[in-house]
Amino acid sequence: MFWPCGVLERLRRERAKDFDLSIRDTLEKWKDPSLLSLVVGSPVNCLVLPWAAGLPEDSRHQHELIPLVKACRESSINLVGLVESKVNFSAAADSARGAGLSALAMESVIEERSALPIIPWTERSRVSWNISQQVVGLSKGVWPGIRGSYHSPEEAAEAGPTPNPWVDSNGWIIQLVRAEGPGVKVWMVLDPPSKNQSLREESYVLAVADSAAFGARWVVSLDDHLRTSLIQKGPAAMSSWKRILRSISFFTKHQNWETFVADAVLGVISDFVGDNEYMSEEVLNLANRRQLPFRVILKTRWTNGSLEGLKAALYVDQQPPNKELRQDLLRFGESGGLLIVFLSWGKVEGVYEYDALDGRFRIYRLGKGRLAVAKEIPEDPYVLAADVQLLVSRRNDLIRIYNGSAMTLSYSVARRTGTSLVQLVDYSGWNSSEEVSVWIRRPTCSAHFWALDSDTASTLSGSGVSNGVEFHLPRFSVYASVEECGS
Amino acid sequence: MRVLIWRSFPLVAWHLLPRSRAVLGDAGLLGGAMVDGLSRRQWIAVVGTAAAGIGLPREFLGDWTSSYAARVTVAKWRDYGSGLISTLSQMMDQLGGLSGIVKGKSVAVKINLTGDPSSRVGHAPLGSAQWVHPNLVGALVYLMGKAGARRIRLLESTFGSDEPLEEFMLRANWEPHHLTSAASNVEFENTNYLGTGKKYSRLKVPGVGLMFQGFDVNHSYLDCDVFVSVAKLKEHWTAGVTLSLKNCFGITPCTIYGDGAGEDEPSPRPRGGRGPLHNGYRLPSRSAPSCNLANVPKDDGFRVPRIVVDLVSARPIHLSIIDGIETMFGGEGPWIRGVGTVHPGVLIAGTNPVSTDAVATAVMGFDPCADRGKCPFERCDNTLLLAENKGLGSCKLSRVEIVGTPLSEARLDFRSLRGKPRASTLARIHGLS
Numbered sequence: 001m002f003w004p005c006g007v008l009e010r011l012r013r014e015r016a017k018d019f020d021l022s023i024r025d026t027l028e029k030w031k032d033p034s035l036l037s038l039v040v041g042s043p044v045n046c047l048v049l050p051w052a053a054g055l056p057e058d059s060r061h062q063h064e065l066i067p068l069v070k071a072c073r074e075s076s077i078n079l080v081g082l083v084e085s086k087v088n089f090s091a092a093a094d095s096a097r098g099a100g101l102s103a104l105a106m107e108s109v110i111e112e113r114s115a116l117p118i119i120p121w122t123e124r125s126r127v128s129w130n131i132s133q134q135v136v137g138l139s140k141g142v143w144p145g146i147r148g149s150y151h152s153p154e155e156a157a158e159a160g161p162t163p164n165p166w167v168d169s170n171g172w173i174i175q176l177v178r179a180e181g182p183g184v185k186v187w188m189v190l191d192p193p194s195k196n197q198s199l200r201e202e203s204y205v206l207a208v209a210d211s212a213a214f215g216a217r218w219v220v221s222l223d224d225h226l227r228t229s230l231i232q233k234g235p236a237a238m239s240s241w242k243r244i245l246r247s248i249s250f251f252t253k254h255q256n257w258e259t260f261v262a263d264a265v266l267g268v269i270s271d272f273v274g275d276n277e278y279m280s281e282e283v284l285n286l287a288n289r290r291q292l293p294f295r296v297i298l299k300t301r302w303t304n305g306s307l308e309g310l311k312a313a314l315y316v317d318q319q320p321p322n323k324e325l326r327q328d329l330l331r332f333g334e335s336g337g338l339l340i341v342f343l344s345w346g347k348v349e350g351v352y353e354y355d356a357l358d359g360r361f362r363i364y365r366l367g368k369g370r371l372a373v374a375k376e377i378p379e380d381p382y383v384l385a386a387d388v389q390l391l392v393s394r395r396n397d398l399i400r401i402y403n404g405s406a407m408t409l410s411y412s413v414a415r416r417t418g419t420s421l422v423q424l425v426d427y428s429g430w431n432s433s434e435e436v437s438v439w440i441r442r443p444t445c446s447a448h449f450w451a452l453d454s455d456t457a458s459t460l461s462g463s464g465v466s467n468g469v470e471f472h473l474p475r476f477s478v479y480a481s482v483e484e485c486g487s
Numbered sequence: 488m489r490v491l492i493w494r495s496f497p498l499v500a501w502h503l504l505p506r507s508r509a510v511l512g513d514a515g516l517l518g519g520a521m522v523d524g525l526s527r528r529q530w531i532a533v534v535g536t537a538a539a540g541i542g543l544p545r546e547f548l549g550d551w552t553s554s555y556a557a558r559v560t561v562a563k564w565r566d567y568g569s570g571l572i573s574t575l576s577q578m579m580d581q582l583g584g585l586s587g588i589v590k591g592k593s594v595a596v597k598i599n600l601t602g603d604p605s606s607r608v609g610h611a612p613l614g615s616a617q618w619v620h621p622n623l624v625g626a627l628v629y630l631m632g633k634a635g636a637r638r639i640r641l642l643e644s645t646f647g648s649d650e651p652l653e654e655f656m657l658r659a660n661w662e663p664h665h666l667t668s669a670a671s672n673v674e675f676e677n678t679n680y681l682g683t684g685k686k687y688s689r690l691k692v693p694g695v696g697l698m699f700q701g702f703d704v705n706h707s708y709l710d711c712d713v714f715v716s717v718a719k720l721k722e723h724w725t726a727g728v729t730l731s732l733k734n735c736f737g738i739t740p741c742t743i744y745g746d747g748a749g750e751d752e753p754s755p756r757p758r759g760g761r762g763p764l765h766n767g768y769r770l771p772s773r774s775a776p777s778c779n780l781a782n783v784p785k786d787d788g789f790r791v792p793r794i795v796v797d798l799v800s801a802r803p804i805h806l807s808i809i810d811g812i813e814t815m816f817g818g819e820g821p822w823i824r825g826v827g828t829v830h831p832g833v834l835i836a837g838t839n840p841v842s843t844d845a846v847a848t849a850v851m852g853f854d855p856c857a858d859r860g861k862c863p864f865e866r867c868d869n870t871l872l873l874a875e876n877k878g879l880g881s882c883k884l885s886r887v888e889i890v891g892t893p894l895s896e897a898r899l900d901f902r903s904l905r906g907k908p909r910a911s912t913l914a915r916i917h918g919l920s
Contacts, residue, residue, distance in 0.1 A: 358649065358681075358755075390650055394657035402607045403821070435609045439660060465612075466660045472610040 001044045001220040002191075004227075005030035005068075008050040008061045012084065026228045031064060033071035038230060042245045043252040046078040048105060048219060051096055054087025062095050069099045078102045080119060086110060105137050121189060124177055125277060137219065138177055139189040142168040144210035145203060145427050146406060167427045169408045172284040174214040175262065176272060179296035186216035198225040201240035202431055202478055205247045205452065209479035212251035213410045213423040215258045220244065247452045247479070254450070257481075260412035260421055264293040265311040265396045266388065269321075269329075271299045280316045282381035283388070291401055292389050293411045299325065312338040312392045318377075320346045334367025340391055342374045357387055402437040419484040420444075426478055434475050438482055441468040448483040451476040457483070555888040556881040557839035558582060559846040563892045564812055565832050567614070567622035575626050575808075578836045579634075581890045588713055588806055588838070590635035595711035598624055599718045599734045600643045602820040604658035611828045613659045615813040617820045619717050621661045623810050623834075625669045627717065632670020639670055642707050644679035644737045649756050652677045678705035679757045680742045687743070687753065689776065690801035697793035697873065698783060701776030701801060703743050703753070708802050716804045716840060720811030720831060720847055722901055723819045725765065725787050726795070727863040728851065730844040731807030732870055735798045736791065739764060743772045764794055788859070788867030796873045799840060803879075807843035809835040811850060816904040825906065831899045833892070841880025842887045845871055852900035855882045862902060 009027050013019035029035070039047070049065060052058045072079050081096045083089065083106040093115040096104055104114065105121040109128055120127050123140035146165045170188055177186050188211040192199050204222075211218040222230075229237030268287070270280035287294045297306045299317070302325060307313055313332055315321060321329060330349060333339040340361075350364030350371045360378075364371040372391050378384045399411050399422060406428035412421050420442055426433045445464075448457035451474070460482065462469035471482055560581040564574045579585040600618045607613060614620035624641065631639050645655040652675035653663040667673045676682050684706030691701040708714070716731035723729035739761060742748055747758025749772045763769045765787040767780065783790065811833040817826035833850055837843030845855035848871065853863045855871050871882035881887065884894070 386648075386650075390654055394654050397657070400605070400658065400660065402605055402610070405603065405605055435607065437607065437610050466662055470660070 001039065001047055002189075003030060003047040003049050004221075006050060006061045006064055007057050008053050008055070008084075011055065011057060012050065012053065023224045023228070026224060026231065029231050030227065031068050033068050035231065036068070036071050036075060036077070038241065039077065040075045043248045044220065044245070045076075046080060046102075047072060048080045048082055049101075050084075051081025051101070051104065052083045052085070052088065052092030054085030054089075054092075058088065058092065059095075062099065066099065069101070073100050080105050081116075082106070082121065089114075103135075107139070119187075124173060124180075125273065127177070127180070129180055133181070133184060135185045135187060136177060136181060137187045137189045138170075138173065138216070141170040141173060141188050141190050143190055143193045143203075144169050144206050144425075145429060165406050165428075167289055167406055167408065169210055169285075169288060169425070169427065170216070171210065171214040171408050171410065171425070172288040173281070174211065174216040175288075175294075176281070176284060176296050178215055179298055179301070180272075182301075186211075188216050188218045189221075190218060191221045192223040194223070197223065199223050200429070201243050202429060204240070204244045205478045206425070206427060206429075208244065208247045208251065209425045209452070210408075210427075213408075213425050213479065213481075215410075217251075220248070250450075250452050253455075254481075257412070257421060257423075260414050262293065262295060263309075263398060263411050263413045263420065264295045265398060266292065266392055267295045267297045267307055267310045267313040268316060269297045269299060269306075269313055270316040272296075276317045276319075279318075279377070279381055279384070283314065283316055283385055286382050286385035287388070288408055290385055290389055291399065291404075291407070291409050292385070292392075293398055293409070302328070304328070307332045307337065310337065311396050312340065312388075314340045314388055315342075315345065318342070318344050320344055330366065333369040333371050336368040338370045338372060338391060339366065340372045340374070340388060342377050345373060348373055357390060360387060361391065397439075398441050400439040402439070404433070404436050404438075407433075407436075421484070422482045424473075424480050424482075426476075426480075431477050432475050433473075433477065433480070436473045436476075436480075437470055438473060439465060439468050439470045440482070440484075442484060444469055444484045446485045447471055448485060449473060450481045450483065452479050453477065459485070554886070556886040557837060557842035558888040558890060559835060559837035559839075559843050560890050561846060561850070561892045561894065561897050562834045563832055563897060564834055567620045567812060571622055572626045572629060574834065575623070575836075576630055578834060578891065579630060582806075582836060582838055584634070585630055586634040588634075589631045591637055592712035593638045593640070593710070594631055594636045594713045594715060595640050595642055595707055596624070596627070596715045596717055597642045597734055597738065599729070599737070600645070600655065600659075601729075601737070602646055602822065604655060606821045608815050608821045608826055608828050611813075611815075614661070616815040616828050617719065617721065618659065619719050619810045620812065621656075621665065623808075623812070624717060625666050627715075627808065628666055628673055629669040632673075636670065636672075636713075638672040638674065640674040640676055640707055640711065641666065642676050642678050642705070644705075644740060644757075645677050646679075647741070647757065647759055649677060649680045649682075651675065676705065676707045678707055678738065678740060679745075680740050680755075681705065681753070682707070684710075687740070690798075691776070692797045692801045694800075696779065696797040696800065697877070698780065698790065699776065699778045699794065699797045699801075702739060702798060703772075703775045704738055704802070705740055708738055713805045714802060715806040715808065717808045717810065720809050720814045720833070720835070720851060721819050722817060722851070722863055724823050725791050725867060726870055727865070727867050728844070728848050728853065728870075729819045730809055730847045731804060731840045732795050732799050732844050732874060733791075735802065735804070736761070736764070736795050738798055738802060739794075743775050748772050749774075765791060792868045792870035792873050795870050796877050796879070799874065799879060800877060804840040805838060807835075807837050807840040809843065809847045811835060811847065816901045827904065829899070829901070829904055831897070833897045833899075835897075837887075839880040841871055841874045841882050845882035845884060846887060846889055846894065848882075849884055849894055850897050850899065852898055852902060855884065 005027050079101045080103045081101045083092050083104050086108045097115040103117040103119050105119040107122045119135045119137050121137040207218045270276050272280045350366040353363045353365050356363050361372045407424050407426050410423040445462050447460045449460045450457050460471045462471045560578040562574050562578050598619050608616035628639055656663050682705045687703040688706045688709035716734045718731045718734040721729045726733050741757035742753040744764050745759050746762050751773045753772050767785045811831045813830050815826050816829045835847045848855035857864055859868045875882045
């Protein structure tokens, strides 16, 4: 949990022109160790404190935090010090070690040796994966939700026969980062969209769920109104805080779900950097938005098994694949897969069959499978994501969600038992998701239904529909999961 | 005198029109390995009935009197399983036999698949609420094939997209193979844009249209000998009821008549809905036939009924089938507040769409000749009356010969269902059937 307090936080906000006098007291009072009662005994087991900014005020700030740091240690709460500048880094690291902090977090890459582990605290493209870190703090994500509905659901899209509202989710980037750093814990660093305006508690629960459903953790960051009210132990604030903690607790209890393997029919292949970054990232973002599960496949981590179990592969990059990768991809097509490429692919293998999607793709037979070549790269990645979904065909859907147009889904399978898990996150901003149905291409007939507000699962009976099974979900708020019962 | 519009339509000319090329096969791009299509025999098993015992279509029954403008058949039927084909076949026989309509003909079937496939009324599958049911479509396709239809093309303009119609259906858990295997030469086309055609086809409104002189539409609406409207028995927020006439509102491609239509020419791809037709906030693409829009109110209750009448004038319906076995009340889709599912257990069909819709409106407990302001046309002009005035048929029940189930046995007061909790409503109505 981000624990903004003290003089460095005040200075940071002044620099960012995000400070008014009304918050000054709050920043001071959050240094008070008594406020740790909010987290002691809760699933929040680590606090991120402003620690150094390369300013003359650093020492004073660190000194003033000593009582808080000491209380954290006594309560077995880990501490991470946020370092904003490389200036006087050694001194900051030494003081942090001396105070008993567990690690430092900083955006800049430090060449010099550190007295403490350093957690990268930066946007994805700036993470240096050469370092064998255990945790990555991913910044520059989006506050999850339907834009404009953070404070009131009425601000969201009006009802109509329209398809989908625009949803902001970090699910895609979490999947990408987890593929880039297998085994690395991903922390999402997101501040509320407006510090000066109270957020609805559903919005916080959504921030928790949007990260956790995809295997990450949100570094809890509260708006100033809520933090001020928590100092006063206001009933509404305490109620909201308890609900946030309950949602964190839920995912803590289900940490084993993080070990599940994402299941998909589509693999998206790219290096996800440089010229390819925009299109490849947007394809993931929009596939996630279209409730199309995918597997992130990095060219730099390519193995013989990268395409195993997939039915289609999209090669996004503007540069043709190297010889070995090309051979592997062609083998995938020849053995029955669908390979989707752009003209950058170069010389086209296979036998031309027909044009698809109103001529936007040329289809070639490739052994038992197909090669689909886009005639041009769409300017709008949404068009590409939609076309890819059509090329793959809804016939190969693993999951279909009904009355969940403002939802994303995470679909994974347990390594050992093979049982499936569907996690749904509702971004609508409404407190209640009603009459949601989930169709799963599985032979199962019953499943456990989990919701954030319950410690126990209820059992759902499915009905067989169109080569799968359909479950009708009870009412839930923000998040629900359907875990297949063991066969 | 029997009034059968389709018989008087210049069928010969329609034969001369170019045929469309095949649409993208619904086996998907991954090839036939994933196809689990059924044979026609298997499809019958899916629906749960056998064709055995179904008599050959009889010649038109000669028991009409001159006092009737049209015949409409009504049948009570409980579900979409066993016996549906038999029931539908008997209804077609009561209309004179399907072979007389489709034998040797290219048939275009506009089915009502409104809205987004992922939106449901409660947990109800779309075919049990706002969409026509796939088994009814399959039964009709089967019977048409059996009656000798040369080609059957299923048509709908998918909301806001140009995705293949089969993909749209799959999203609703429909299985397109069940439809293609129900007869020979079954095709699909999304008519929300140019589709597989090379250019849009022009439908002209005979005489003077109420709002439009004609429409540019997907080629499939002209490239057919017979046009069938398969609709759902529903109320409609704007038009009061949505039946076989209103179903044709979806003929209009959004590339020309939608929110994202091109200014001068049709846009390559559809975007958004048909807001411009509803409220007139913008004009269709200039390439489309001119319209009488000067001084036309922006009121959708004025516009939509008139556009529907113009559409049906330009694209006559030869056979109307209305699915009221399972449906919804309170509106046309789940985006309308207060809607729920209901099980009237009724099918309605006729060769005159105005009379067929009139009977269907009466089945829902409404007066089909009600003026604007009266239930169910509180917010709109009555499409049926406008259509009658245009000479498309009669909406007066006294002018309609109703065969099969008497109206009194089929009637269900839809308006009385409003405000009822969904579950209890369903239970009560199930008890009736």
